[in-house]
Each structure stands twice: as structure tokens, then as C-alpha cells.
Amino acid sequence: MADELVFYTNPMSRGRIARWMLEEIGQPYRTEVLEFGPEMKSDAYRAVNLMGKVPAIRHGNQVVTEVPAICAYLADAFPEAGLAPEPARRGDYYRWLFFAAGPLEAATTNRALGVEVPEDRRGMVGYGSLEDTLNTLEAALAGREYIAGDRFSAADVYVGSHIGWGLRFQTIDPRHVFADYCGRLVNRPAAVRAREIDDDLMRKSFKENVE
Secondary structure, X not given: OOOOEEEEEOOOOOHHHHHHHHHHHOOOOEEEEOOOOOOOOOHHHHOOOOOOOOOEEEEOOEEEEOHHHHHHHHHHHOXXXXXXXXXXXXXXXXXXXXXXXXXXXXXHHHHHHOOOOOHHHHHHOOOOOHHHHHHHHXXXXXXXXXXXXXXXXXXXXXXXXXXHHHHHOOOXXXXXXXXXXXXXXXXOHHHHHHHHHHHHHHHHHHHHHHO
16 A cells, blocks of 8 residues: 655645645645644644644655655655656755755845845845846746746746746846746646635635634
8 A cells, every 4th residue: 555645734825835836746635724823833743843834744754854855755655647857957956946945045034024134134045136146037937937947847836836926926127037937837736626616725714614
């Protein structure tokens, strides 16, 4: 019997990215929805993720947290989905997957929080400046269909989600390269299914809370 795949999430979290990845691999999985607060910080869930945060997955005896790690793990665990380049061609794949997890997320989060890094202190932060970060990402996508080359991969799930959220919440400048890239991703069948599942969970949660 194949190892069970369990997904711990909340539809108003970064779990939406992991959900998209799970839909891309096309394998059965069981969803455990946790509410923010006591349930997510419970001893039962901290046995899965000591941080008391979602998302996380359990695949047999393996527990994986952190969204980029979940994306990379699932691509490797289910190679038949074709969501990772062959090992000898993974330079861009790893580079941009972790660029989004590091410099891009830090830079856009600081923008959302109104944090300005003094120019003479930019060497202390991994991204330097938001402008440098966005210029680098724009250059990477210019002339490419996908972030790691001419094939969709798990890196696109993660990078595309960050850019999409950044455009929506105005933490990323609305550059044509970013909009065009997201436009190529948003209507993928797995992306549509994932949004529908999580949006439905949000509606059910709202209905339960008001009744």
C-alpha cells in the first residue's frame, strides 16, 4: 500500500500554494484543516510542526514543512508528474525556487510592513533592496515562458504564487513581465482546482462562524 499523503492547512494561509502543488502531482491526499489559534498551537499539531504553523505534509513517515520544501519534496516524491528538471539541469530550478523563498519574500514582506532598510545597511539584508530584487526577477523571466526554462515546474508554483500575491496586494510592482507570467499560470487546471477547493473551504468556514 502506498504511503498516505496528509495535508495540514488553512485556506487563508500559504497552504494555498501547497494545495496547488498537490493538485499538480495528481495523487490522492487527505486534508486536515486547522483553525488559527489554539488548534494550530495544540500539542497534537505541534507533534507535526513544532512551529504550530501551516502548511505541512505527512507522507508516510516523512513530515515536510515550509512551502518551498513541500514543493521540492513533492516534485521528487512523484517524478511521474514531471515537475522537476532532471538533476543535471536543476540550476535555475533551485536558484529561483529559493530566491523567491529568501530575497523576494523578505523584500515584499518588508514593503508590506513599511520597513525601509537604510541604504548604508543594505548589505545586512539578503535582498539588498526591493528594486534590485524585482529587477533581478524581471530579468530572469524576460524572454522565458517559465522561471526554470521552457517547461512548467514546481518552481513556477512557488514563484508564480509569490508574484501573483504581490501583484494583488501591491507589494510587487505591476510590471508587464510579471503580469504575463502569472497569466500563463493562473488557468492551469490544477491551479483552478486548488483555488476552488480552498475558496469553498473559506465559504464554509465563514458560514459556520456566522450561524
